[in-house]
Amino acid sequence: MRITLVQPRDLGQPEVTRWRALQEADAAFDNPFLSPEFTITVGELREQTRVAVVEDGGELVGFFPFERHPLGIGKPVAAGLTDAQGLVHAKDAEIDPQALIRACGLSVFEFDHLVAGQPLLAERHTLYPSPIIDxxxxxxxxxxxxxxxxxxxxxxxxxxxxxxxxxxxxxxxxxxxxxxxxxxxxxxxxxxxxxxxxxxxxxxxxxxxxxxxxxxxxxxxxxxxxxxxxxxxxxxxxxxxxxxxxxxxxxxxxxxxxxxxxxxxxxxxxxxxxxxxxxxxRHPDDRHGQGRQGVQGEAQDGRAPGRRGTGGQGQRGRGRPLDAQGPRAQGAWRGHGQPVAAQDGRQGAEDLRPAPHGVVGVSPERAFAARTGCHCLLLPSNRLGLYLALRHFCSPGQRLLMSPISADEILFLVLAAGLRPVIAPVSRRTGNIDPSLVDLSTVDAVLTTNLYGLPDDVEAFAGKVLIEDVAHAMETTVAGRPLGTFGQAAVFSLSKHPGAGSGGVLALQDAAAAKAVKQDLERLLRPGALRAELLSVATSMARQVALRLDLVRPALALARLLGMEEEREGYRIKLRAAELAAATAQAPSLPPFDPWVRADLHSYRTAKGPLARWYQSRRVAKVEGERPRRLQGVRSLAALPSVAEGVLDQLDQPLFRVPLLVKERDRAIAALERRGVATGYLYDPPYDDYAPSFTQPSPSPSAARWWAGHVLPVDPVYAHRALPVLKELTPA
CATH class of the missing domain: 3.40.630 (Aminopeptidase)
Known part of the structure; x- marks a missing residue:
């Protein structure tokens, strides 16, 4: 038996005709979700869609459509939308399910509406009748x-x-x-x-x-x-x-x-x-059991135990996933993934290997487009993307609701766009905007922060222009939906989870907006230089090596010696209020704000060449491989008494940092540095205390001041290094 993988668009007419014939030969497959046309159409929109073509003795005996997600997780085509899944095959075909899953490069295949009579069935599954109108x-x-x-x-x-x-x-x-x-x-x-x-x-x-x-x-x-x-x-x-x-x-x-x-x-x-x-x-009843009039067949469900089902119409119980090494239970990533590097073309099963973690050879903008379903632009920095989004979707003079606890440059970008920063009260649980304390009718737009990966209450801002800053939250979801898909625009950072040193992706819901923003981008970009690009990539690589080899302390000392850190007053860069006022008078315009916006990243609007794009793709590809360590670190840190309460609601999210709220933070930072754990991303004081002349102050600033003064963000990937220090800290 020979199994080859193809993208749906590469199926020839003979394969499509044979698929259709196999489907029509068995009543169990008489469902349009199992038709070749459905898979081909989904494949035009989702790069992770594949078809395993099964041949035996020179004859096509089966077609297995599926999606391949990170960590080798397989799901049905358009998972969560369909109520018929599985392998379309000849009745007399003997297909080894384990060999099929291995040939697909999968470690596990999840299903929730597998049609009856499948060779894919795990040892344990649950049968449910599928109601129809006959x-x-x-x-x-x-x-x-x-x-x-x-x-x-x-x-x-x-x-x-x-x-x-x-x-x-x-x-x-x-x-x-x-x-x-x-x-x-x-x-x-x-x-x-x-x-x-x-x-x-x-x-x-x-x-x-x-x-x-x-x-x-x-x-x-x-x-x-x-x-x-x-x-x-x-x-x-x-x-x-x-x-x-x-x-x-x-x-x-x-x-x-x-x-x-x-x-x-x-x-x-x-x-x-x-x-x-x-x-x-025949009309299968879309109500799934409410007053059913007949039985079309039986549906099986298989999922990793302990994980919540997809919900909605058609959820049909639980079972165990089919695993390439046998029917043992495994966990699964619930979010929308990046397309896994595929081995396409007419290759035999012996040529196929399980896919590596992440995306190798897939550009960052394609990876984020697959995750969000948006039109995505690759940028030299996420801060440039934020400015472009603010300029496109907001008009000068409009009032923008924003958190006071965020990076310095975010405030300056808002001012550069000619907007009026309206500082919101924050939640003591998450440090994000507290919508219950805000009158949304008084603002024109909202900028979320998703601080350290904890999600903002994005659904509370429905009806407003919403710009999502997803720099800290590229892997965070809300009710199974990725952050970055709720607003008109979202900005992702390639320097946070991926650790690429610089780079960003701007995701836009509307194609016309993406075209217009791309033109604006080209006007703002500065030409790049190979020497500077080599230095940037080498510096980022050295930083990653220092982290892995526990050389953080000498690396930080060297950076300070060489003057590589921006001059700061406490945790904020120097405001220079008179100069900032002069720049604000020229808004909307970005260049006058360069002295503030470029802090710690002077190349924030410098065009990147092939080397940087290659490195960014490589770093994005590694995010999924790091995910288990990040999740384990989140759970370990969440057991500390000083952890922010909002973390306890997000234990299944691979947070960028885990916020602890502690006394004597500066002493803790010094102790962590001695153990090879760098601490950054401290935003103290809040914007309305940092730049009172340039913001409308929060009506209730106490929670923000408490958060900004006590939060200690810890990288969950290095939780094991940090825990001996963190266990001794006193909660704030």
Missing amino acids: LSDGWAAYTEFLKANSGKTYKSTLAKSRKLQRDVGPLRHDYATTDPEPLRALLGWKTDQYRRTGRTDRFAIRWIVELVERLLATQTESFAGVLDMVHVDGAPVAGHFGLRTRTTLVGWFPAYDTAYAKFSPGLIHHLAMAEAGRLGR
């Missing part, structure tokens, strides 16, 4: 079934339909329309539903919207996106977007206009949709 006996037979089993609901739905038409107007049902305008209305209703119910808005993720749009445009005999809408008096009131094969329509995204909620438009539409398929198409 119309094979015709519409009349189905309505008789409804009357007998759900008579009250059926009659009340018909009565509400009649009342709706009496009160509002005639009802029209458009089945299988390809007009994109109703789709926009449907997605808007669905977004409102997600927000009302506290669920993650899937349609705030760009690639999911593009996927739905592309699937609607796909119309073939064997596969199509199906949009159908119910209109009353010419206005849409309910609808659904799903997918179909020749004989099965799968429920996916139903929604309705809540203005008509008293008429139960969702149920009215559901009946209309079922009636439209009365010519023999």
